[in-house]
Amino acid sequence: AAVHVVIGHGAEQVKATINDPDVNWVIQAEQLGTGHAVAQAMPAVKPESIVLIAYGDVPLVAPETLSALVNAANATTLALLTVQLDDPTGYGRIVRVGEEIRAIVEQKDASPSQLAITEVNTGILAVPALKLNNWLPTLSAENAQGEYYLTDIIAMAVKEGMHVVAQNPQSAMEVEGANTRLQVAGLERFYQQQQAQRLMLEGATLADPSRIDVRGKLTIGQDIFIDINCVFIGDVSIADDVSIGPNCVIENSTIGAGSVIKANSILEQATLAEQCDIGPFARLRPGSVLAKKAKVGNFVETKKVNIGEGSKVNHLTYIGDSNIGKGVNIGAGTITCNYDGANKSTTTIGDGAFIGSNSSLVAPVSIGKNATIGAGSTINSNVADEQLSVARGKQRNIDNWKRPTKKI
Template sequence: MTLNVVILAAGKGTRMRSDLPKVLHPIAQKPMVQHVIDTAKCLGSNTTNLVYGYGGNKLQSAIKDESLNWVLQAEQLGTGHAVAQANDLIADEDTVLILYGDVPLIQTQTLDALLAVKPKQGLAILTVNLDNPTGYGRIVRKNEKVVGIVEQKDANSDQLAIQEVNTGIMALPGKQLKTWLSQLSSDNAQGEYYLTDVIAMAHRDGVEITTAQPQSAIEVEGANNRIQLAQLERAYQLREADKLMLAGANLRDPNRIDIRGNVSVGMDVMIDINTIFEGKVEIGNNVNIGAGAIIINSTIADNAVIKPYSIIDNAVVGEDASAGPFARLRPGAELKQDAHVGNFVEMKKSVLGKGSKAGHLTYLGDAQIGEKVNIGAGTITCNYDGVNKSLTQIDDGAFIGSNSSLVAPVEIGKMATIGAGSVVTAKVEDEQLAVARGKQRNLNDWKRPSKK
C-alpha cells in the first residue's frame, strides 16, 4: 500500500480569538498540527501534504519539516475543496488518508485499525458514537451498510436522532477520490463543498464502505476555542500520565503533572504533584521527584532524589545523587554519584564529583570539581570577566570555606582548604590553607549614624 496523507490545516479559528492560526495553538507545548504530522510519520506515510491557508507564513515558520508538501487553499470553501487542492500530488494507486490539523490526540493504533479495515478498492470511515451528537455529521445506514453522511444543518428530524457520527477521518482510493471530488456541489446550507458527500457517491458507485472506531472519543475531538483546547490538554496529560504509571512510576496525583515531550521511567519511581517534564527526559529506577520540580532534556540515574521546586535543565544527575530543594542545574551541569547540591545552589557547565556537596547558596559555573569536596555556603566561582568565561578546577578532598570567591582561571589542589570569606585569585597547592581576606580592625570610638 502506498499511503498518501492529506492534513487539512487551512482554517483561521475565529473562536480562538487569536492572530495565531488555529492549528498552531499548542497541546503539551507543541502545535496541534505537529502532533498530527508526527502521527502521520509513525504510520510510515510515503507522502504527507499539509493544506494551509490563513497565516501561512506563521505556519511555515513554526513547522520546519522538509518532508511536507505545502498545499495552499487560497479560499476556504469547505473540506472537499481543501482536499481537492492536493489532487496533483495524489496518484491513482494511492491510499489517501484524510487527517485534521486541529485534532491532535488521534493515535497511531486507531489509524492503523482504520487502514486495516479499508477494502482494497473501497473506503473506510472513522466514526464514533456520542450521547450528544449535536454539531456532527450523522452516519446514515441502510441494512447496516453506510450509504452516506448528512451534516447537522442539512439533517431531518430522524437523521438528527442518529448517534453514530462522522469524525472526518477517512481512507480512500486515490483514483476514485479524485473523480468524486470533481463531482462535488456547494448546493447546501453552508454553500461549501463537503468532503462527506463522497460517501454517498461511493455508495452510488457500488464501492464498499467500512468503518472503524477509536478507543476513546477524545481522540477525534477538535479544538475550536480555548476551552476545548484546555480540555484536550488535560486529556493528553492524563494519557501520558497513564503511560508513566504503566511503566513503573507512582504519581501522587495524575491530574497534576505536565509532560511536554518524551519521558521514560524505570521501576518504583515516585513523582509528586505539579511536576513538569519537557523535551527528552530519562529517569532511572527508584528515583524520587519532589513537588513542583521542572526537568528539561535531562537524565536522572537510579536512586537519585530531586527535591521540591528544583529545576534540572539539560543536565545529568548521577546515581544516589540529590538536588534541592530550590536547586537549579543549568545546561552542562552534572552531579556524579552520591553528589549533592542543596537549596539555592546553581550550577552551569560544571561537574560536581563523586561524594562532593554544595549545601546552599552557591554558584558553580564553568567548574570541574573532584571527589569528596565540600563547598561552603555563599561560594561563587567567578567564571566571567565581562568578556571571557574561564575554568575553576577544584581537586579531590578540598574544603572551600563559606562566602569564598574563586576568581577563574584558578586551581585548588587536593585536600587544600580555603578560609571562609576569601577571594582566591591564584593557584592553591595540595594540602595548603589559603586565607585571602583583609585584616580585621575593631574601632572603639565609632558611632552609628542617627536619623536626621
C-alpha cells in the first residue's frame, strides 16, 4: 500500500526522521484543518483504494487495530476508531441515534448534552477514496475553529445511506496523543510495560519489570534473566539461558546461549557465541566477535576484534583491530597499539599464546602459537611459534640509595 505523509510546520524536521524512498511527502502549506490536510494528499491516491487516515502524534496504535479498521471498511461502509474515556475533554464526541453513529461533534461546537458523551473520536478512520473525493470539496470552515473538519464527512456518509461502524482499540493508551512532555513520558512507560510483559511471556525473568528499556527490536530465547536498569537499543538477539546483570546497555548485538553479561557492561554491534563471559564494567565496541567460552573481564575494552574459543582478556586491557586465536591468555594492562596517528594496523595472536601483564603490542605485529610475552614488554616485531619474547629495560638494584629530600 502507498504511504502518503502530509507535512506543514516543521516539514523538513519531520522528513529528516524518516528515511524511506517509498513515502510520498505532501505539503500542506496552510494548516486549515484535518479535512484540508487529507485533501492535499488525495490527488496521489488511487480512486479504488480504501484510505486509512492516521495521525503522527499517536505512536502506540497497534498494527492489528489498524488492520481491523481497514478490513471493516468497504465501498458502502466507513469505519471509525472510537474509544471510551473517563475524561473526554478536548475530543470530538460520537453522536449516536440508538446504536447508529450519526455524527462527530468537536469539543468547541458541542452542546452541554453532547459534552456529556464519553465515546470519542480518535481521528483514525478508513474510508473509500471515491467517497473522500466527493466529500472533501464540500467541507465548510464555518465553525468555532475556522477549519475544515474531516469529522464532518461522518454526517455526509450518514446522509448518503452509508454504514458508519466503530472499531475499538485494546487500550485507550493506543490512541493517546503525544502533545506534551508529560504525555510522551506516559506513553513511553506504557510501551515499556508492554515490552516487559511480552518478554516475560516469551521466557524471560525480569528482576523488576518496571526497570527495563527496550528501544528497538529485542528477540529472546528461553530462560533468560535480565536484572534491573538494562537498556536494549536497535536489533538485539539473546539466545537461551543468558544472564544479564544490572545497568547493562546492549545495542545491535547478538548474545549466544549460556552467556553471562555482568553488571555495568556495554555491548555495541558485538557478536557473542555460546557461553561467553563478559564484565563487569566491560565495553565491547563495534566489530567485537567472540567465539565459544571467550571471556572479556572487568575494565576491558575491545573493538574490531575476533577472540577465539576459550581465550581470556580478563582485566584492564584494550584490544583493537586484532585477531586472537584459541586458548589465549592476555594479562592485565595489555594494550594493542593499533593506531599510529594516521592509520590503523592489525595485531594477530596465535592459539595458546600467553601475553604477560602490562604488555604493549605495537601493530602491525604477529605473535605465534604458544608464544609467551614477558610482563611489561613492548613488542614491535613478530614473535615466532613457541618463542619467549621479553622487551623491557634491564633491572638495576642500587645499594645505599638515598631518596631526594625536600628543599627548604
